[in-house]
Structure formats: C-alpha cells, structure tokens
Amino acid sequence: MSTLPSSPDTAHAQQPGPSHSPLHAPAPHESGLKHTSGEALYVDDLPSPPGMLVGHLVTSTHAHARILRRDASRARELPGVHAVLLAEDIPGDNQVGPVVHDEPLMAVDEVLFLGQTVALVLAENAAVARRAAALVEVEYEPLPALLSIKAAVDAGSFLTTPHVIGRGDPDAALAAAPVRISGECMTGAQDHFYLETQASLAVSGEDDTVHLWSSTQHPSEVQAIVAGVLGVGRHHVVVEVPRMGGGFGGKETQAAPFAALAALGARATGRPVKVWLNRDQDMAFTGKRHPFWGHYEAGLDSEGRLLALNVELVSDGGWSTDLSHAILDRALFHLDNAYFVPALRFTGRVARTNLPSNTAFRGFGGPQGMFVMEEVLNRAAELLGLDPAVVRERNYYREAPAQLTPYGQAVEGNRLPRIHAELMASSDYARRRAEIEAFNKGSRWTKRGIGFQPVKFGISFTTSFLNQAGALVVVYTDGSVQLNHGGTEMGQGLHTKMRAVCAHELGVPPERVRVMNTATDKVPNTSATAASSGSDLNGMAVKQACEVIRERLRPVAARLLQAERGGEVDALAFTGGRVFLPARPERSVSFAEVVHAAYLAQVSLSSTGYYRTPDISYDRVAGRGKPFHYYAFGAAVVEVEVSGLTGEHRVRRVDILHDVGTSLVPSIDRGQVEGAFIQGVGWLTCEEVLFDAKGRLVTHSPDTYKIPAVGDAPEDFRVALLERAPQDSTIHGSKAVGEPPFMLAIGAVTALRHAVAAFGPSRTPVELASPATPEAILRAVEVARAAGALPDGKD
C-alpha cells in the first residue's frame, strides 16, 4: 500500500495578503484550464494554413562517409511532391552552428553522423513525402567513424582546447595526503524526451519575409539562423513560440535546423511548410546530454577532508560544437559542488565523435561535473568507514575570503550548513540510517540504503553578455494588459510567474494580464530561456516596464483622487485593481479609470523594460572570475531498496529541502523541484542511450528508452522550500529553480551504493556503473558478494 506524497508546506503557504498581490502565493497554471480541456495549442496543433506542405528529412545512413552522388530526380517526379531540396538550393548560408559555424544545414560532400540531413522533401502529405524520400539516391563511401569518447581521444579528435582551472600545488598536496583515491568514472547520455517533439511551421509573406511558429527555447537564435539560411536581414523573419511541450535544453539550439528547413521549404515552394519529427526521428537526429568521462586523483585526511584534487574531464560533443564549450565550462565550475578543495587542477576538453551533436540539458554540464566529486566522496566514505553525509558536511565551504571556489568566487550566503541541519532533523536521517543497518543485517536478498546529497549551483549564463532580457508591456484603455517578455514557456511556469510580477507591479488582478506568445517582433535580441535564468532576467525586465507605466499613471490618479499634496502622489497604492492613498483607502479609483484618464491626457500606455545582471564576468584563459550572480542551494535524503536477485530497486522515500529564496509562486517551484529530481533519477538509474557498432541509435523510442514512469517516482516524496530565505538583488527575493534540484538525485546513487555495499563485508568497495540500471546494480551486487565470499566458497 503506498502512501500519499505529502507536502509539508502547502498548508501554511502564504495566501495573498490584504494587498491582493499574486506574488509569493500558490497560483494556478496560467494555461491550466486550456491544458485540461485540450484547448492549449502547440505548434503542431495550429490550424494548417491553406496549401500547407509537409517537410520530410532525408538523412545519412552512415555515421561517417564521403558523399559520392546525390540524385533527387526520381523523387521529384512523384505526384504530390512539390520540391526536393539539396544544399545547393539554399539561397543564403548553409550553416546553422549556433556558436561555432561548423554545422551545415544539409550535407554536401561528407556526412558526420548517422541521421544528418542530406535532402528535404516537400510534399502534399506525409505518406507521399516518405515515398519520395525513399527515391532520393545518395551514394556514400563509408569512412572510419569515432563512436566513443575513448576512440576520439585515441584519435586526437577534439572540438576544443583544454580549459584549466587550478589552485595551489595539487601534486605536492596529493603526495603528502594521508589518504589517496584515484579512479575513472563515466556518466551517460540522456535523451530529452520532451513529450512534444521538434516542430516548426513556416509561412512566407510579402517581400521575402517569413513567419515561423517554432517549438524553441531560443526564438531570437532561430530568427538569426533562418535569416542566414535564407540570405535575408533578420527584420524579414519573425519567430513566434506558442508554448513547448517540454524543452529541458533540447530546444535551446536544436530547434533551429528544423525551423530553417521549414523556412527554406516555404521560400522554395511559396507554400506554408511544416516540419514535425516523429519520436524516432527526434531521438535519432537530435543531440543529448553530454556523456562525460572523468579521471580523478584525490587526497584526503583520515577524517575525510579534501586536501587535493586533480580531475580530468572529457565530454562527448558529438559531430559539431553546438554548446559543448559552455557545457564543459559549467561542468568544471561544478566539480567542487559544495566543497572547498585547497589545492586542485581541473582540466576539461570536448571530444569530437561521429554521433548526434550533444547539447544543453537541464544542469548544462553541472550534473556531470558534480557526479565526479560525489563519486570521490562516496568512495572516501566507504574506504574510511564513515557516514557519507558526515564526509560531505566536513567539506562544506566556510566563509570567504579564506575559502573561495576554484575560479575565485566567494560562496556568499552559503545556506548549506542551515539546510543540512534542518533536513537531517526533518528527515530523521540518523535514526533511519541506523534502522537500515539493522534491517540489512537481517535481510539476505533485499538491502536498503540511504543517501544524503547537498547541491550548490551557480546561477547566470557563464557567457556573461547573455545575461540580459527585455519586456514589452501594453495597457489598453479598458485597463487590460498584454505582457510580452523575452522568455519562452516550456512547462517551467515562467508565464505564470511573469504574469504575477506584472499584476503585482500594476496592482491589477492576474486575470487582467494576458501573457502573449513569445515573438521576436515584440521583444528582440533575446537570450535563450535557459540556465534557470528565465524568471530572474525576464522578471526584472517585466518589473521595470511596469514601473515606467505605473509612474506615468501616478500623477493622473492623483488628480482623479485630488491627492496631489506633497508626498501624496508618491504614496498612492496600486493594488487589487484600484488606486488609493493607503491612509484613505475608502476613496479609490479603478485602474481602468486611471488608464482611461491617462489616455485622454495623452499619456503613453506602453513601455519596454530591460535588465542585465550586474557585476559578473569570467576570464577563461586565467580560469578566474565571478561567473555567477549568486548560488542556489538544496539537499536531499534518498532511501532505496535493492533486490540482490534482480538488481531492481525502489525509491522508498525522498526528503528535499530546497532554497528558492522567497518563492515567486511556491506551487510552481515545488513542481520544478519534484520534476527535476525525478528527471535526475532517470538519468542516473533507468535512462540508457545506446548506439550500435555502426553509430545507429538503438534506443530511439519509449519501447527501448526508459524514462521514469509512475512507478519510478518516490513512493513517499516530501518536498519543502527553505523558509525565511530572501535573496538580495533578485526579482522579489526569489531564486532560480529549474536546474539545481536535478542534481539532488545524485543522492539516489549514494543510497544505492550503501545498499550494494551491504551485500559484502564491511568497507566493501562498490563498483557501480552509471546509469545504475538493474543490470549495473546486479553486477555491483555480485562484485560485493564475491568480496565477502569465504575461501571455501561459502557466503
């Protein structure tokens, strides 16, 4: 019998106070009713414009090959086919690389991964398009392909030069350390598996313009890439995002090629064109979370305190650069996680393979870096016979300036000691750990384990100039409001939060604010909605735009209320859809009346807003700087049960205490914490991306690729948000939440190791691969059991 997941702080979550502000209160999803009634429109749900064609990709069948011949003449003759386009049909640049220009939209003379686009078929429907695609002739001369990090390293195939961050003399410190641990570890790829696959609809208009509806986290980049491919100015391209059925980083750069193909098709045929990938295509053509290989040498004292750490990381970038640089940087920035290392050398490099180009995924390298550190601490605890939670606590950052991160930033406002104490108490960690030890002694085939995981995660794009955002707020004369901001909605609740910010600043009910589709003709030159920064950046821009309008309305309202004496104008309150002097609340005018009066008085009722994060920068060559505006903190206690017969496990209970500052909308932040944790457990335990020896993705559908389902969610899930924790210089004291809780799931690995170790004698070294699938766990259990086997073969 399972228990209902509890939510300790729902009961006393702050209700909207007398101020009627929608901030800091639970709120229904901005599109909630539309989602439950099926009315919410995603790109593929938009009504088909008349004459719409289907764009179908013809892709390479080799991981690496020279193209000897391409012939689309037979395909073009098929009735219902309007065009088959090849690279030479591109009017502008055949280039969609977002940072480094190493990604042709369509291959010309060489293919670099299995699934690379070679031709685009435009046909009346999908069935005809598929038949035509089979008639496109491409002749290949296969070339040797690099299909693993190891193969790439051996071949000297890299996408970047090494990035090094160092401090002190780690080699000397290692030599002097009483305890030394070294080893290798791998973390695997992870498919985004957003439920809505990649989709774009392009409609061309007058003067070579094109309007796109794209499922993308980065409309401005799609706009720029489409303009480049078409060879037109960016002012000829509008990209609009209704909403996404999930993004998780997979639609940050990788929506652009499909949008560019749709736009190219629309330009070539004069017809609207939709490019929609089915699940198998989506999984085969798009990049995933970067697999990372790590090698570490750690030195500790006998109580588990870190003295020195050398780590070398190599990630698998796939066939092109994409965002691999920045992802590797973030992995290096998060190798330390929450712990001070006196002497260190962290080196990272991106390998180039002949696999899909790996890309952003929730955490953006952070989880992969952190995993290495947690592996070191877990091994240290196992070796020293210490509670892994104690080892972690001993290594937390203390105050600056004595302790700085490897790149020299102070860990200001470190909340981990407080979170640690509160969560240890609320989760009853010590008692449960003792109970588990007792349970394991009495249970031969089923063992339990408990793991504690703290997280410190840096908030800001580490490419500093990206930390900017814009908004456009439009008030109509009836007092209703349209809100445009630069962020996209992918399920993270950004629109709900931005609407709350806007309603709060203007003092109107949220229902009077309509959040518009994100569009490049409303808010230009935006950064991706990524790096957990959506609310931080756009929220400030929205606030600023609203303030401009409110301050213009203030004198108008003062006249209406005859409250124009010294100080009264500035004292006017805008709240609950009314404007009044707090000292005389009985005399008020409605927001709509003020707006109408302002219109008659020829006062502008719209404004843009803009924000950039102050004081952040990073010098990559020196490996020093302040790349982050602040840090988000959290911790989890995870309890699992492992079957030694099948290798299967259950997550029995999870307690999380997470720091989101003063939550903008607690119901959303709780959902983000829960969802991120579950997704992290997927990465670490059940999601395994496999390619065959030819570089073909074997796990290209939910039949073969297992994301967490109902039964994988924790049976007892207790999530709390840290109380009384406002953050300085952020939007209303809140903190970013999208990514940090993902890494709390590493606690499941610590718990699994605890359970696996219990199959062997005390201090059994655990050899657990990642992801910890049942196969991996079973192998680890067998190794542990073998360590305990007596010479005569008995257990």
Add this chain to the structure above:
Amino acid sequence: MAPPDDDSVPKPLLPQLSRRAFFKGAGASALSATLAPSAHAADPSPPVLGPEPAPLTLSINGRTVTVQADPATTLAELVRNHLGLTGTKIGCDRGACSACTVWLDGEVAASCMTLAFDARGRKVTTIEGLAKGEALHPVQRAFVENDAMQCGFCTPGMVMSCAALVDRNPKCTLDDVKQAVSGHLCRCGTYPNVFKATLAAAQGGGKAKGNT
C-alpha cells in the same frame, strides 16, 4: 505494467481495443492470409477497404461525423488532422506513452494504436468532449487546482485516464490511481500532483457517469 496489458485486472481498462488485441488481430489475419488463403477466400469477410480513402461515420463527443479517410488512418490522426480536435496529443505513435488516450464507449484506449475504422459503432470521447458544456469534469478541475501539469503535453491523456477511473470507481485509492496512470509518461515529472488531483476529484465526489 500498464493496465492495458494486464489480464489480472478484474475490469480491464481496454477490454476490446488494447494494444495486444490490436496486435493479436493484426497477427492473426496476417497468419491466415499467408497460411490459409483458401480458407480466407471462403470466409464471408466484410468488403476490403482501401488503399483509397473511404467514407467513415463515427460518433465523436456525442456528434455523428462523416469523413473520407484512408483506412490506415489511426484514430489519433483522424481526430487531430481531419476533425481539428488537437487536444489528443501524439507523443510516440506506438502505444508507449498514453498521451493520445481517448475513451471508446467510456473505456480508455490509445488512439494511436486504434484504426479509425475500428472505432465505427463505438462512442468516441476525446478530451474536448469530457466537460459537459461549461461544467468541467471534476478531474479537469482538480488538475488545475492541484497544479497537476507543467508543460501540459501529457495532460489531456492523463486527464482521460484519471477521469475514467474516477467515474468507474469514485472510491479509488492511491494505488488505483497509480495503476490507472501507469502507462502514461510525463517528462516533467508531475506524477505526485496527478495522484493528488485525482484523489481530490474522487473525494470531491467525481460523479459516475457510466459508459457515455
């Protein structure tokens, strides 16, 4: 595993058009076609449809609609592309995610694994037909009140399964809810709130409507 494939469920959620029934049916006819062509010829089977589009009349959300459809069209494609009912989502198109869940005679079915022609003579309910006019189904309301969605893409399918459960068993337990949504994938990880919402709807007296 998912109720659709579990014979031990006393009242199967997919009594007639489960994935397995679909495969069994497809496999059986392929078998008879290859092994016993003569028997097949003697069989007074219904007239062969397709590959050209053929007229199809269906009852959808209480209305009778007639369309011309290719016999290979799935019910999911039909409602989305021919009828503009895009609330039914396609997440995998192979019966593995349940985003496309609709009701056939009040029982849940994966519309991507159901041929549109096989829905003849049955009452099809899609997410758009769940509310009675302006009155939301209690599960729809509870999903909003309990924030049981993030990106919302899996939500219509989840709502259809949970509503079917609450209608059939207003006294459902957490385990019943887990069973009912066990075939659904939600990448945003909204499972905890889906459980809460469905139980809230049941406790609030989700009224049983029987097979609508």
